[in-house]
Amino acid sequence: MRLRVITAVLLLIFPAIHSQENYVIDWDFAGQSFEDFVLKAESRYPVKFFYNEEWVQSLTLGNYRDKRMLNEILDTLLKGNSIYYYTSNAGNIILTRNFAIKSVKEKPDEGRSYIPGMDYSGSGGVKSVSGNLVVDIGNPADRNKTGSVTISGYITNQVTKETVAGVTVYIPKLSAGTISNAHGFYTLTIPRGSYSIRFTFIGMKERAIDLNLYGPGELSLEMISVLIPLKEAVITAEKDITLQRLEVGVEKINIASFRLMPTSMGESDITKSVLLIPGVHSVGEGSAGFNVRGGSADQNLILLYGAPVYNSSHFFGFFSAVNPDIIKDVTLYKGGIPCRYGGRLASVLEILPRDGNRREFAGNTGISPITAHFVAEGPVKKDTVFYLIAGRTTYSDLILGLIENPALRNSRASFYDLNARIACDINKKNKVDFSAYYSNDSFRLNSDTTYRYQNNIAALRWRHYFSNRFFSAFTVNNSFYKYDISSLRVPQEAFVLTHRINSTGFKADFNWFQGRNEFNFGADINRYDVIPGNYMPADDSSIVIPNSIERQRAFETALYFEDKYIITDFLSINAGVRFASFFALGPQTVIKYNPDSPRNISSITDTIIFDRLKNYKTYAGPELRLSANFRLNDNSSLKLNYNHTRQYLHMLSNTSAISPSDTWKLSDYHLRP
Incomplete structure (x- = not known):
């Protein structure tokens, strides 16, 4: 469902003119479905459509003679379907059903019902008693209906636009919640009513939404990364996640905390972090392997990019084979292994990589006592095609050659690795x-x-x-x-x-x-x-x-x-x-x-x-x-x-x-x- 009713409400914060630029539709649209027409219009002009897919499934454009302007085509197509559209001065076109939207400064048209609005002109923003963002989802006319409805959405990083996995979505009033999956997607089925929803994730600023839920809909939001100050250490358990998760023995490693942990030779090591989890033990000194609850090292399935990693160590086990700069999320299944995984007895360690920055070029480089590394990421086409390249190498051979001990001076040890990833959002429904x-x-x-x-x-x-x-x-x-x-x-x-x-x-x-x-x-x-x-x-x-x-x-x-x-x-x-x-x-x-x-x-x-x-x-x-x-x-x-x-x-x-x-x-x- 692509409708975000809250978007329509928030657009009323600023005065908007119920008119649009005269965009000329210069292609043959006769016979096109509404969704195909929208995709083409969004790719040609600076407009963005918001609507419920169920409302437009049966809409097909006809041969509208002498009608080539966007607003004329929409007027003709939607007439008689109880569907209205509102165009903001930012180019957002919001479709509503049974209710129309108007600015607080517009005069109402006779024969139309309007979604009740509020005049925020003097407040400078949306405010509620609790200070949270107020969101309405569904048709207000359904406020007195009984039963449960489903809300769902995607959670993304506000800066990089990457999806965020493992976000806790919790409603204290109902003691109910869920966790976003690997795609940043979540879904909740709850009764109609008014609730406060908390979105929390370590390393990101907590978001709170005051929700008025009248019907099913989509609630997607962006979260902001925050730096964790290095003050006193406070150890807490993720109670909400632990209580809600169905699987037994599932551990998620928070990447924000992982990057701040003490490092070995200047490099964060995901395997060393796994060893801090109860039930996980080291294979031995000088090794990057691990044993889970009595299992041997080969009984652990380590996945990178969805493929197995057959040797997880570099440099006598002092470094992990996976570059920490490319890691987005890590999950260890040491008990309740989902059905989608198989082939190993003890555990599954799934490492999800970062996609790269979708908005702007970014990069970093660094040097440690025996290694050097770099990361470069950015868009080829903003928000559509983006890449990430990362590499590591050692200069330990040079150091060994400077040591006076003959045994060490005659020894050699080195490694290097390279990660590359390119992603393309073809459209809203296809990503490669x-x-x-x-x-x-x-x-x-x-x-x-x-x-x-x-x-x-x-x-x-x-x-x-x-x-x-x-x-x-x-x-x-x-x-x-x-x-x-x-x-x-x-x-x-x-x-x-x-x-x-x-x-x-x-x-x-x-x-x-x-x-x-x-x-x-x-x-x-x-x-x-x-x-x-x-x-x-x-x-x-x-x-x-x-x-x-x-x-x-x-x-x-x-x-x-x-x-x-x-x-x-x-x-x-x-x-x-x-x-x-x-x-x-x-x-x-x-x-x-x-x-x-x-x-x-x-x-x-x-x-x-x-x-x-x-x-x-x-x-x-x-x-x-x-x-x-x-x-x-x-x-x-x-x-x-x-x-x-x-x-x-x-x-x-x-x-x-x-x-x-x-x-x-x-x-x-x-x-x-």
């Missing part, structure tokens, strides 16, 4: 963005053995909004990780050991808000290509005997559906199912063993060779997810959760800490999920 990430690490510790590893990610996403209650996101991504270990000092023993994993995925997610229900459903498919290990001579002079482990290929697919249902003001449930399947594909050689004997050469009973794309093993089954939230009172709640997940990708390691020599392996004929 492309993101890329590239990183490289290399180190040698007083020897000739060199360790190198890379993380590469590319992702393309298209978001389509069918309506203000039903929207979708389609994502194609690729994640590539490899490491190389080489030794060249002794030519006869020179070798290169390599490991690679390449995954390509497609994901379709749908969100449908229907009253007290939020339906989430979709599908995803992932293709894996893994080289477990190749041990090869470095050149022709080496006498190293080549040895390779057979390549692995597989497809993982899933369908999911879940429903977040607010049964009463004190009872909510989130129930869903994810049906996951795994198909191991050839070419592959499968060795069968005697089940009554240990697996070795002597117990082999058969060898089967599968051709290319031949399925030699399938694993499948449902994964149930269930959460319930019982609000006992305004200060406490009881939550229950049940999770069932499957993991088809495993990491083999010979140390307690994540190292570049760790190897990823798929489930196969013998290795079950």
Whole structure:
């Protein structure tokens, strides 16, 4: 719903002339729908339409002879439909139904009903008893009707115009509220009446709205970022969020607080911040991995741009693989994992990136004891096409070369990474963005053995909004990780050991808000290509005997559906199912063993060779997810959760800490999920 009735009321604050410039419609509009006509007019002229989509669904423009002016076309089209329009001197065209709008200085026309107005000319602005902004939504004639209605909207940053996820929307009078999702969208179903609504988010100025709710509508607003003064530390729990959230064990890391935390070597580290959450423990010193509630490091799914990150560390674990300058929002699911995620047992760490500044160019650069970084962002076309580029690198090799200790002076250690993102708002219902990430690490510790590893990610996403209650996101991504270990000092023993994993995925997610229900459903498919290990001579002079482990290929697919249902003001449930399947594909050689004997050469009973794309093993089954939230009172709640997940990708390691020599392996004929 695109109607914002409050916009119409606020426009009366200043005297407006009920006339508009003579905009000539110079295209063939006959047969166009009203929405297509509006989009074209807004792209051609400095006008902005506000209306309820349900009112204009059946409106189609005809062949209006001798009528080429915008106001003449609107008069002809809307006549007899009980729809009126008002044009402000700022170019805003507001459509209303059954009621017309007029300035306080205009004389009323006979035969029209008007929305009651107030004369704010002497006050200089909108004021109420409490000092909050006053908003009316719906038709005032419905004020005496009973029942509940739904309000929804988007919350954005006033400066950058980026959507803000995780904003708490709370109504103290009803002890009811919600939280904006990853798209900055929220929805609330409440009875008609007058309420005070609070919009709060750490790092942003709190907004309070006095709402007169007569019917369903949209309430979108912008929030302003504020600096947090570094005074005494006050530790508080996010009570409203904790009580309202359905999932158990969901933690959001506030980015404003994250940037102000003490840093390691001058760099904020998202992984170190995760370690401060209850139930999360470090893998070990010098590692960026983490364990969640007894799970191992490979049982955590880390997502950047919607794609998995297979090695989350730089520089012996002192730095996270994700540049903190590009992070917009971070959520850790350590208990109630939503149905849209799968493939890991312990947790999901989802990192949402910033889109970039939509309004103006901005950038920063900095230097720390061993690293340097930069960020550049801005619009290619204001509010339509915008970009963000960020990079980091080290100059540690220069520092090591200045140290007197021979062991350190002969060592080398460096890394660099680059993030790039470009986004385009094609129109109000279609948004596209492309993101890329590239990183490289290399180190040698007083020897000739060199360790190198890379993380590469590319992702393309298209978001389509069918309506203000039903929207979708389609994502194609690729994640590539490899490491190389080489030794060249002794030519006869020179070798290169390599490991690679390449995954390509497609994901379709749908969100449908229907009253007290939020339906989430979709599908995803992932293709894996893994080289477990190749041990090869470095050149022709080496006498190293080549040895390779057979390549692995597989497809993982899933369908999911879940429903977040607010049964009463004190009872909510989130129930869903994810049906996951795994198909191991050839070419592959499968060795069968005697089940009554240990697996070795002597117990082999058969060898089967599968051709290319031949399925030699399938694993499948449902994964149930269930959460319930019982609000006992305004200060406490009881939550229950049940999770069932499957993991088809495993990491083999010979140390307690994540190292570049760790190897990823798929489930196969013998290795079950």
